[in-house]
Structure formats: structure tokens, C-alpha cells
Amino acid sequence: MCKASETLLNLDIVVPNQTRYLRLIGNIAEQIARDLDVNTGDHDALAYHLNLVVTEAVTNAIQYACPGEEKNKVRIFLSIENANLCVRVYDYGQGFDIEAVRAPDDDELSERGRGIFFIRSLMDHVEYRKTECGNVLEMTKRIT
Amino acid sequence: MKLMTEQRDGKTVLMVKEGRLDAHNSGELKDRILKLFEEGGRDLVVDLGDVQFIDSSGLGALLSGHKNAIHRSVGFALVGLQPRVKAMFELTRLQRVFEIYPGLREALDV
Numbered sequence: 001m002c003k004a005s006e007t008l009l010n011l012d013i014v015v016p017n018q019t020r021y022l023r024l025i026g027n028i029a030e031q032i033a034r035d036l037d038v039n040t041g042d043h044d045a046l047a048y049h050l051n052l053v054v055t056e057a058v059t060n061a062i063q064y065a066c067p068g069e070e071k072n073k074v075r076i077f078l079s080i081e082n083a084n085l086c087v088r089v090y091d092y093g094q095g096f097d098i099e100a101v102r103a104p105d106d107d108e109l110s111e112r113g114r115g116i117f118f119i120r121s122l123m124d125h126v127e128y129r130k131t132e133c134g135n136v137l138e139m140t141k142r143i144t
Numbered sequence: 145m146k147l148m149t150e151q152r153d154g155k156t157v158l159m160v161k162e163g164r165l166d167a168h169n170s171g172e173l174k175d176r177i178l179k180l181f182e183e184g185g186r187d188l189v190v191d192l193g194d195v196q197f198i199d200s201s202g203l204g205a206l207l208s209g210h211k212n213a214i215h216r217s218v219g220f221a222l223v224g225l226q227p228r229v230k231a232m233f234e235l236t237r238l239q240r241v242f243e244i245y246p247g248l249r250e251a252l253d254v
Contacts, residue, residue: 048228109207
């Protein structure tokens with residue numbers, strides 16, 4: 001059980017910005033969720049959702065990375081602190097305006113745009129900002 | 145990506161033999177569906193029974209197939225959606241868009 005002011009986990013992962021690593025990163029996130037000692041909610045759903053949002057965030061980071069950029073890597077930082085599960089995905093590309101990403105329109109049937117929708121729908125807090133270490137998509141979820 | 149096709153009752157069945165549909169392999173699925181239509185496939189049934197995980201790009205590949213089918217006035221159906229995969233269709237309300245059947249038999253009987 002997570003307790004206040006307790007850091008349960010800090011995990012820092014760096015992978016090449018290639019989609020072949022999505023499965024690995026997603027499965028790591030899913031396994032972390034499965035190992036959580038939480039009493040509420042659907043554990044399997046939480047695990048799937050974490051796999052999904054990390055997959056979507058890393059896909060975005062790969063998509064927005066600069067081709068030929070020296071730092072052609074994606075960094076994923078997962079932490080559990082104060083009963084909050086936090087995922088930060090860093091990219092070194094030009095970034096994007098998350099506020100400009102609209103929810104998919106039911107009538108348009110666009111093939112794109114549902115990744116951020118999933119992240120916003122399944123996590124409690126989402127923000128995308130520029131930092132000294134690159135752009136970061138930060139997602140948090142209360143897990144108790 | 146493991147994709148298998150077979151003809152059943154006058155329809156083309158595309159079996160996705162992968163546990164995961166994401167940005168690494170969804171482009172290949174999208175291309176295969178398009179190719180099947182270009183080769184004259186008139187009624188395509190996509191069997192997702194092995195797929196345990198789907199992301200937005202996987203949904204996008206299937207939406208591409210759906211829109212292509214409408215454009216060509218041919219059939220396009222999905223079968224075998226696992227519970228978590230089905231939940232993603234419901235979250236995005238795409239279950240209202242696609243023709244979805246529980247299993248292959250139901251899709252072939254239409």
C-alpha cells in the first residue's frame with residue numbers, strides 16, 4: 001500500500017527513438033501497474049491503460065523527434081510517489097502544442113489524433129512543456 | 145507482422161496473428177487491407193481474436209480499412225474483439241462506426 005510521502009519507485013529508461021521499442025516500454029509500464037499493491041479499481045484495466053498511455057506518449061516522442069538529431073533517443077521516467085503514479089516522456093524534437101490537439105470528431109473518422117485523447121481520458125493530469133532536458137509529456141494518476 | 149488470409153464463404157478473412165497492434169506494425173496492417181481491396185476483395189473480415197492490445201495507430205489502420213470499404217462500396221467487418229480491445233473501441237465510440245461481430249461464424253453468416 002502506498003503511504004504519504006513515500007517514494008516506491010523511480011525508473012529511468014532510455015531507448016532509441018524507434019517504434020520497435022514500444023512493446024518493451026509498454027510492457028514494463030504494464031508490469032509496474034500489475035505489481036502495485038492497491039485496493040481500489042480494476043487492476044487489469046489500470047495495467048492496460050498504463051501500457052497504452054506510455055505507448056502513445058513514446059510514439060508521439062518518436063514522431064516529433066528531429067530526423068538525424070544527435071540525441072535520437074526517447075527517455076521515459078516512471079515514478080510512484082505520494083500515491084501518485086507519474087510518467088514523464090522526454091523528446092528532443094521541435095515539440096507540439098498539446099492544447100491545439102482536439103478530441104477526435106465522431107463524424108470526421110480521422111485516422112489520427114486519438115493518442116492524446118487516450119492519455120487525457122485515462123490519466124488524471126497531463127501537461128506538455130519545454131525543459132532544459134528537452135520537451136516533456138508528464139502524466140500522473142492517483143493510484144489509491 | 146503475422147497476417148494470414150483465407151477465403152471463407154465468398155469472403156476474405158484477414159487474421160491478425162499478433163498480440164499487439166501499435167505504431168510499429170499498424171502501418172503494415174493498413175497496407176495489407178488496402179492491398180486486399182485493390183486485388184478485388186469485396187467482403188473483408190478482419191479477425192482480431194489474437195490481439196490483446198491496440199493503440200490509436202491500430203485503430204487508425206482499421207479506420208483506414210473502413211473508409212476504403214465505404215469508398216469502394218464493399219464490406220468490412222471486425223470479429224473476435226478481446227475485452228480490453230473492445231473497451232478501446234468503446235472509449236473512442238468507434239464501436240458505433242464499425243461492423244463488429246462476436247466471432248467469425250456470425251460475420252460469415254451475414
